[in-house]
Amino acid sequence: MLSFISFSSQSTDSTYHRSARHHPDVEDLMDVDDDDFSGSEPRLTCPGETITSSQAFMRGHGTYVDKEDVIASVVGTVERVNKLVTVRAIRTRYNPEVGDLVVGRITEVQPRRWKVDANSRQDAILMLSSVNLPGGVQRRKLESDELQMRNFFEEGDLLVAEVQAFFSDGAMSLHTRSLKYGKLRNGQLVTVPPILVRRLKSHFISLPCGVDLILGLNGYIWVSKQAKDSDQGEEGFDAEAVYSNQNDDIDSATRAAISRVSNIIRVFADHFVPLTDTLLLEAYEWVIEQEGDAKRLLLGDTGDALVAAMSLRC
Amino acid sequence: MASISKAEKAFIQSSLLSDPPLRADSRGLIDFRTIALESGVAPIANGSARVSIGRNAQDGGGGTEVVAAAKLEVESVGDGEGADGGRVACSVSCSPTAYPLLSPNALDDLQHDMTSALNATLSHPTIRPTNLGIIPGKKSWLLNLDIIVFSDAGNIFDAIFMAARAALWDTKVPITKSVQYRAKKGETQAMDVDTDETALVGSALDTRQAIQVADFELPDYWDEGEPLDGRQAWPVCLTLNLLPTLHFLDATLQEEASVPLKLLVFYSFPSDATPLLRGMRLLGTGVSDLTQVKSLLKDGEKYARNVWVALEGKLKDEDFRRNQKARERFLNR
Numbered sequence: 120m121l122s123f124i125s126f127s128s129q130s131t132d133s134t135y136h137r138s139a140r141h142h143p144d145v146e147d148l149m150d151v152d153d154d155d156f157s158g159s160e161p162r163l164t165c166p167g168e169t170i171t172s173s174q175a176f177m178r179g180h181g182t183y184v185d186k187e188d189v190i191a192s193v194v195g196t197v198e199r200v201n202k203l204v205t206v207r208a209i210r211t212r213y214n215p216e217v218g219d220l221v222v223g224r225i226t227e228v229q230p231r232r233w234k235v236d237a238n239s240r241q242d243a244i245l246m247l248s249s250v251n252l253p254g255g256v257q258r259r260k261l262e263s264d265e266l267q268m269r270n271f272f273e274e275g276d277l278l279v280a281e282v283q284a285f286f287s288d289g290a291m292s293l294h295t296r297s298l299k300y301g302k303l304r305n306g307q308l309v310t311v312p313p314i315l316v317r318r319l320k321s322h323f324i325s326l327p328c329g330v331d332l333i334l335g336l337n338g339y340i341w342v343s344k345q346a347k348d349s350d351q352g353e354e355g356f357d358a359e360a361v362y363s364n365q366n367d368d369i370d371s372a373t374r375a376a377i378s379r380v381s382n383i384i385r386v387f388a389d390h391f392v393p394l395t396d397t398l399l400l401e402a403y404e405w406v407i408e409q410e411g412d413a414k415r416l417l418l419g420d421t422g423d424a425l426v427a428a429m430s431l432r433c
Numbered sequence: 434m435a436s437i438s439k440a441e442k443a444f445i446q447s448s449l450l451s452d453p454p455l456r457a458d459s460r461g462l463i464d465f466r467t468i469a470l471e472s473g474v475a476p477i478a479n480g481s482a483r484v485s486i487g488r489n490a491q492d493g494g495g496g497t498e499v500v501a502a503a504k505l506e507v508e509s510v511g512d513g514e515g516a517d518g519g520r521v522a523c524s525v526s527c528s529p530t531a532y533p534l535l536s537p538n539a540l541d542d543l544q545h546d547m548t549s550a551l552n553a554t555l556s557h558p559t560i561r562p563t564n565l566g567i568i569p570g571k572k573s574w575l576l577n578l579d580i581i582v583f584s585d586a587g588n589i590f591d592a593i594f595m596a597a598r599a600a601l602w603d604t605k606v607p608i609t610k611s612v613q614y615r616a617k618k619g620e621t622q623a624m625d626v627d628t629d630e631t632a633l634v635g636s637a638l639d640t641r642q643a644i645q646v647a648d649f650e651l652p653d654y655w656d657e658g659e660p661l662d663g664r665q666a667w668p669v670c671l672t673l674n675l676l677p678t679l680h681f682l683d684a685t686l687q688e689e690a691s692v693p694l695k696l697l698v699f700y701s702f703p704s705d706a707t708p709l710l711r712g713m714r715l716l717g718t719g720v721s722d723l724t725q726v727k728s729l730l731k732d733g734e735k736y737a738r739n740v741w742v743a744l745e746g747k748l749k750d751e752d753f754r755r756n757q758k759a760r761e762r763f764l765n766r
Contacts, residue, residue: 126471126483275436276438303438307445308687371455374448378455379459390492
């Protein structure tokens with residue numbers, strides 16, 4: 120019921136010490152080599168690691184110049200565009216791109232717009248003009264809509280949306296002008312590092328166990344009960360249902376499945392495994408085969424075994 | 434604290450109330466997440482500890498993380514707040530990164546709430562350690578217990594009290610020796626410093642000693658000494674999250690946001706006496722009645738004993754790790 124552990128000491132990992140190391144001068148010589156970037160192998164950096172000479176290259180994001188060298192300031196992969204060297208950080212906030220699917224949470228209601236936390240550097244903005252309003256998709260916005268914005272989304276509400284454009288300050292503008300998008304209910308949120316969510320054909324995943332997944336590219340993942348097909352369709356736009364805060368009746372088997380899927384995602388995030396639809400499907404089957412209690416995934420070695428089994432299959 | 438949507442709140446509540454009760458991460462109602470604890474993390478403190486509840490096993494991220502450090506300071510009795518026999522002052526500060534959505538003012542309020550809960554319990558005169566005095570009526574130790582909250586993933590009060598207990602368990606009080614000024618025989622004018630070997634024990638041969646003690650010195654280094662008295666007295670905290678008709682332990686932030694009421698109980702379990710309830714607090718917007726609180730106290734005592742036993746085992750392990758094992762490692766180097 121209650122277990123204490125020690126903080127695992129990272130320094131006991133001896134692989135670092137075992138690997139052969141060159142004299143710093145020799146390493147520098149290797150780094151300045153131009154061919155260093157042309158290889159297909161992505162190169163990982165440590166903060167403070169010399170990447171290249173500042174005379175031949177320009178520094179980009181994630182780097183700084185000290186004396187003659189371009190030095191990485193974050194852990195990440197080195198990227199080069201012509202003479203510009205950047206390091207794309209592994210642990211970072213979400214970098215939005217137009218067309219990305221994100222899951223966000225309303226933080227503020229402002230005149231004609233909502234502020235949305237989407238795990239980015241700035242809050243995203245959802246304009247009143249970019250949501251579906253009751254009474255038809257193509258309706259003009261009225262003053263009465265402005266006065267009842269909290270009936271659509273209020274603080275704390277979760278929604279799924281698409282990145283529409285960027286403002287001049289870099290904040291993203293979202294839209295929910297599709298019946299796929301809108302307010303989220305019947306489930307729970309799991310947060311993972313954004314880099315673990317790959318761009319997929321579809322970010323709406325239905326698992327056969329009666330669970331729907333929405334993989335937001337910002338690392339917010341919504342795990343919910345499967346929506347009935349009858350809810351979809353252009354004709355069936357019902358403002359009551361779209362902006363409802365009421366959950367459907369969910370049986371305990373589905374609840375158990377939701378929490379099992381959430382735990383699988385947490386285990387993968389902990390082991391830093393990128394998530395894909397096939398991986399999640401196989402992992403769910405594996406967990407059902409093991410017939411393990413879902414909580415053991417997080418507590419015991421079952422999580423490690425799961426990741427090991429998946430790395431063999433995929 | 435965390436803002437969650439009405440739908441999430443309803444989902445969490447209905448899952449808890451369903452049969453069998455189910456939590457977001459499939460834990461049982463009285464299961465804790467894994468707790469990591471390490472003592473002696475701050476080298477210049479007299480005692481310190483770091484506690485993390487529910488951190489990820491692999492990458493070490495997530496979870497509630499708290500660091501506690503105890504520092505002793507000499508204080509003159511009489512002027513200011515100094516008290517004869519020493520005192521304990523606690524403070525909790527929250528890193529802004531732990532609550533990124535809170536404004537600085539709200540963060541101050543939160544820190545103040547946490548400090549008051551900790552201070553009211555740990556600075557209580559009834560559990561003041563007996564070895565905080567230096568010179569009776571003149572000097573005493575002031576024990577500053579500072580706690581920093583680095584991240585909050587729920588159940589922050591339990592983590593704070595665990596870290597506090599671990600840091601106080603780890604605290605060593607430097608041994609002091611009293612010094613008195615005594616005139617040498619035949620030289621009535623010149624004063625000379627002499628150390629008094631028998632210190633506060635007092636000698637039958639010299640009755641003046643007790644009143645003439647003027648100052649003290651440290652025979653050892655400042656970081657050596659005897660353990661702070663009252664290891665058995667420092668309480669543990671247990672948070673019972675109350676959703677009408679049931680209660681559960683070690684809530685995550687989302688769960689905390691969806692329960693109307695939390696009951697904090699502070700228990701200590703001295704080995705030779707009955708369990709002591711050191712304090713309790715009701716937090717939240719809900720209400721509770723006396724019969725419910727009585728039954729909750731009984732349950733709380735049971736759970737708190739589990740926490741106490743597990744924590745004590747871990748603290749002894751830590752002592753062993755830092756003393757005996759470190760010595761062996763040094764020898765086998």
